[in-house]
Amino acid sequence: MEFLRPATWDEALAAKAEHPAALPVSGGTDVMVELNFDVRRPPALLDLNRVRELTEWSEDGAVVRLGAAVPYSRIIAELSGPLPGLALAARTVGSPQIRNRGGVGGNLGAASPAGDAHPALLAAGRDVFVEAASVRGTRLIPIDDFYVGVKRNSLEADELIRAVRIPVADGPQQFSKIGTRNAMVIAVCAFGLALHPRTGTVGTGIGSAAPTPRRAVEAEEYLREVLAGRGLWESGGLLDAEVVRRFGELVKAAAAPIDDVRGTADYRRHALAVMARRTLTWTWNDYRRQIGSAA
Known part of the structure; x- marks a missing residue:
């Protein structure tokens, strides 16, 4: 096995172009296993540990540009404000x-359905983009188009992930995960939820319950219509129990799980409905407190 160790980003792209089958490694937490x-x-x-720019992030007030190799510990410590959902997910890794x-x-590179970051990235909105680069140039891949199959992504053979562009949160976000134990565990299933009051939209993300990470699109649309139709964005009023229950059922219906060693398909569907109800309750309570504080 050949070992490539570029010192700069340009060297990394040149190496990937010359060796398209080379496997990128930075943290190595999946690759080495x-x-x-x-x-x-x-x-x-293709060892990327000397490419320092991959461990940097920046924010322009609207978008966080997160380097591909910024470790989860720094996301927790430095980005819990602008990226609360991702920071919560990072705590479970x-x-x-x-x-x-x-x-x-x-x-993202592994594209495992059970990856903890995926639900939070999907919930963060449709303006999340994966920045993929090669010697041919850079392109932005919408997060919804990035996952194309079980452990398969839409990168070309000569491309590397340079960063992820994520909108700064304009409302509360939550993440919930169930595993076979409380720590150091692969998700049986996971769920991310984000409220976007600026656009009056809702974001969701389902993990480890379908061939790829996915949204619960009908659940998003249902909740968006309820919040807009009842004037709840403005009033911060209570969500009734039927709305919460229905949201959970729609999230459950969006999943396409399988039976495996970590859990059955039926259990995953049940757990997703419970997590959806809980995260919606937590997130809406956070929003109501924000409305109250602003008033």
């Missing part, structure tokens, strides 16, 4: 050691 168990044996590894090494770029 697969190598150790001989699940994957690529012809070359692995152990402290894994959170100090792993980043969102690795989650």
Whole structure:
């Protein structure tokens, strides 16, 4: 196995162009496990740890540009304000050691349905973009178009993930995950929810309950219509129990889970309905407090 270790981003792109089958590695929290168990044996590894710009992030007031290798521990410490949903998801990732090494770029590259970052990224809105680059240039891939199959993404063979562009939160966000134990666990299923009062929209993300991470589109539209039709964005009034129940049922219906060693399909559907109800209650209560404080 060949080992490539570029020192700059341009060198990294040139190496990927010359060796399109090379497997990028930065945190290595997924890649090294697969190598150790001989699940994957690529012809070359492309070590990106010396490319410092991948560990940087910036914010212009509207969008956070998150470098692909910014570790989860820094997302928790530095971005819980502008990216609360992603920061909550980051808290559930692995152990402290894994959170100090792993980043969102690795989650996206692996494209596992169980990746913890995916529900939060989907819920953050349709203006989330994956910044993919090659020697041919840079393109922005909408998050909804990024996942194309089980552990498959829409990157071209010569492309690397440089960053993710995520809108700064304009409302409360939540993340919920169920596993077979309380820590260091792969999700049985996960759910992200975000309220976007500026546009009057709702964002959702379902993890580990379909071939790819996905939205609960009908649930988003149902809640958007309820909040707009009843004037709840302006009043911050209570959500009645039937709205919460119906939202949970629509999230459940959006899933397409399977039975596996971590849980059955029926359990995943049930758990998603429960998580959807809970996260909606938490998120709406947060929004009502924001409305009250502003008043």
